[in-house]
Amino acid sequence: MRSPFQSEQEAFRSVMLAMLALIAVVLAAVLGPTWLAPVVLAVVLGAVAVRVAQVRMRKLRGLELPVKMAPAHLGSASERRVLVVANDTLSEEALLSELERLASVPHTHVLLLVPALISPGARLTGAVDGLLDQARLRLKTALDRVGHDLVVGGGISDADPLEAVEDAFATFVPDEVIVSTGWERAANGLEPQLAGLVRERFAVPVRHLVFEPGSVTQEPDKDTEARYRHEFGEAAARKFGLKALAGAGILAAVLLSVVAVVQSSERDEARAASQATAAQTAGLPPIAKVVDLSVIPEYKRGPEGEKHDAFTTTDFTVRAGQPQQLRIDNTDTVPHSITAPEAGVKIVVIPGTHTYTLLVKQPGRFLWFCSFVCDEWAMQHPGYMSGYISAI
């Protein structure tokens, strides 16, 4: 498999950037609001897409400085190795004759490379076998004609034609490259500008044989090659522009969908919580707006038969967080209280009839008692000068 990286440093840098991006997404998911993680992820993916498009465009349009490279010659000094790249023109008589001529030159090895020209769409759908078979058949027909032995070899490739040539430089190590195309690109043919791309990258002589159906081969002049490159660059720019727009559209659609799903989910949760609260509240017993009660000395008889001071109501039910009004008539001559430390309640009940507010913030059942010294027994027994507050 072809490595997408040109060097170890580039690979290391890419790994570090990927880790940073992952950390950013995770931090956004953990610390930020729900919508932040998808947004950060979208930004990261967008940056990656832009970078990939830049690199691809640079490669296609030859924006790198035109440094050509080639490996050292392989074999003895008298040997010559020629790489012929062709696909749809393989049936041309002139090309086959040229192959025969090359094969007849002493110490010359020829490799016939047939890129299968598999489009991205075909790769996605897996429809590559037919194209490979077509390339294989063209190669076989050509080799049957020129004779395949130690001098002429052949191979097909499912890679991009330029990458296939690069692979051939690593394995066959050609001293010369011949690229055969039509004048214009056919439906299943090599791009005419392939010769220019190979010439830009490799430090070996590159010949471009161009065919017009049924005619003799020609080599285009410099102006024609330049036109091919220009047209290819423009076409590549248009294609990438459209792809970038489509990619941005898809990304935006995905992002909007994610945000919509997140918002919908949050709304659902809020609605569910609201409904749960409403149901909880609806299930509770009604509570009077104002509770009337009194504090009366020696009001209630205890189990030992003696009368004790007492509140006429000692158990209060309130809603947590909601104030409850108590109208208390203290018939005694001294103050009493409703004191519940755990509930944060201390109401001093002065003599006479007055209205007080009982507020308990958290749900629970809390013991209260009178904190003023009065009937000592009654202060310790619920139902007298003590009782419970139930907050629901």
Added chain:
Amino acid sequence: MFSSSSAARAHLKPQPWRWSHPRVLVEHPDEATGLAIASGLRFAGYAVAICPGPAGHGRCPLAGPAGCAPAHDADLVVSSLGYERETAREVLRALRTHYPDTPLLVEAPSDMDTGMRELLDGAHQLPAPASTEQIVAAVRSLSGHTADEGPADA
């Protein structure tokens, strides 16, 4: 967005070497002559890279902060940029400064001024114009590599 201006080119580093040692970077402004030298060197067992230098492509990255990958990893540099122009001298100056340990073979003009002589001090020189055979022989001599050893494809 997809401009192919020379300004855009100047910001891009050339590609790194794809081939193994020994590697020779040939700086030559003429494509055909550069190819002929490359062919001679390839048959002598060297992997080659040909760079036209700064001619027509803005400032050479070698002279800028980005540096130049082919020059950085070359075992020897053959420089034949002419040096009438300051941009070519700038490349040579950068080579001497950034890669002082890399052997440098310069195809130098015969009528050099004082500045050029100082620039070439310590570099190996060939009088311009040098033939491909002369350049290949000089490279062999400098690198200690001979044709009998065959291609260095390790």
